[in-house]
Structures are given as C-alpha cells and as structure tokens.
Amino acid sequence: MAETAEDIETRNVAAVEASFNAWADGTGSPYDLLAEDATWTITGNSLASKTYNGREAFMSEVIRPFVGRMSVGLKPVIREMYADGDTVIVFFDAAGTARDGQPYENTYAWFLELDNGRIVRASAFFDSIAFNDLWERVAPVQTK
Numbered sequence: 346m347a348e349t350a351e352d353i354e355t356r357n358v359a360a361v362e363a364s365f366n367a368w369a370d371g372t373g374s375p376y377d378l379l380a381e382d383a384t385w386t387i388t389g390n391s392l393a394s395k396t397y398n399g400r401e402a403f404m405s406e407v408i409r410p411f412v413g414r415m416s417v418g419l420k421p422v423i424r425e426m427y428a429d430g431d432t433v434i435v436f437f438d439a440a441g442t443a444r445d446g447q448p449y450e451n452t453y454a455w456f457l458e459l460d461n462g463r464i465v466r467a468s469a470f471f472d473s474i475a476f477n478d479l480w481e482r483v484a485p486v487q488t489k
Contacts, residue, residue: 354428357459361433362426369420375435375455376400376408380463391473392480413485415449417442433457443483451475 360378367373379385379400386396387407397403412418419439427434435457440450451471458466 350430353431354433356462357431357433358426358428360459360462361435361457362423365421365423365435365437369422371418375457375464376404378457378459378462378464379403379467380460380465383463383465383467385467385469387469387471389470389473391471391476393476394473410485411479413487414443414479414483415441416444416446419449431458431460433459443479444486445483447482449475449479 361375364373364375364378367377368375381400382398383400383403384396384398385403385407387394393407397406419441421437421439423435423437425434425436433456435455436453437455438450438452440448443449454470456468457464
C-alpha cells in the first residue's frame with residue numbers, strides 16, 4: 346500500500362516534535378535531522394541572515410557560535426505545529442541564559458522541508474534585534 350500525503354505529514358510532524366522534545370530535554374535537537382546537503386536560510390536583517398549551504402556551514406557559522414554564547418542553553422516551547430506535504434512549520438518560543446548572565450528569549454517560526462525524515466531545506470524567522478544584541482554583546486567560547 347502506497348504511503349499517503351497524510352502519512353508523510355504525520356511522520357514528519359512526529360520526527361520534528363520528537364527532535365524538539367529532545368532539545369527541551371537536553372538530549373538532542375532538530376539539527377540532528379539536518380541532511381548533510383541541507384540549506385538553511387535565516388531571513389530578515391540579523392547579523393546571521395543569509396542562506397547556509399550544507400549542514401556543517403550552518404552548524405559552524407551559527408549554531409556552535411550561538412551555543413558558545415550561552416551558559417544555559419535554549420529550551421524551546423512549541424506554540425503551534427503545522428504540516429503541509431513535506432513541510433512542517435514550527436512556531437515556538439525559546440529561552441536561555443547568555444554567558445554574561447543575561448536572559449535570551451526569542452520567538453521563532455521555522456519552515457522545515459523534509460525528505461525521508463531529514464531536513465533538506467529550512468527558512469527561519471525570529472526577532473533579529475534580540476539575536477543581534479546577544480551576537481554583539483557576548484563573545485562565544487569554543488564548543489564541540
């Protein structure tokens with residue numbers, strides 16, 4: 346029996362939701378779902394806004410430097426999650442503490458296109474003012 350569009354949506358939502366639960370628990374993250382050749386676009390005018398070609402480019406230029414600025418990592422709280430075909434949209438809040446002791450809070454909307462359970466393309470929207478403040482205020486420490 347062929348997989349239906351509804352089956353694909355259900356499977357994709359389950360994978361993304363599980364990755365967010367792992368992120369909240371500190372045991373994983375949605376980035377674990379990134380395909381090696383994924384593209385991740387940060388929209389808007391933040392200091393990190395551009396398209397990153399490949400998982401490693403995104404991780405090394407954005408995620409590791411972000412984590413290196415935090416003393417307490419982000420904990421996401423999903424507001425809404427939607428699926429349409431291969432795309433899962435996650436609307437969520439995330440908060441943590443920067444290395445300078447100041448809180449970091451932001452609200453995000455991620456549009457994640459999946460192929461066989463892997464994120465192949467993403468577009469991220471968030472408050473660039475809050476992001477830029479953290480990015481400029483706190484120097485990152487080296488993370489793995």
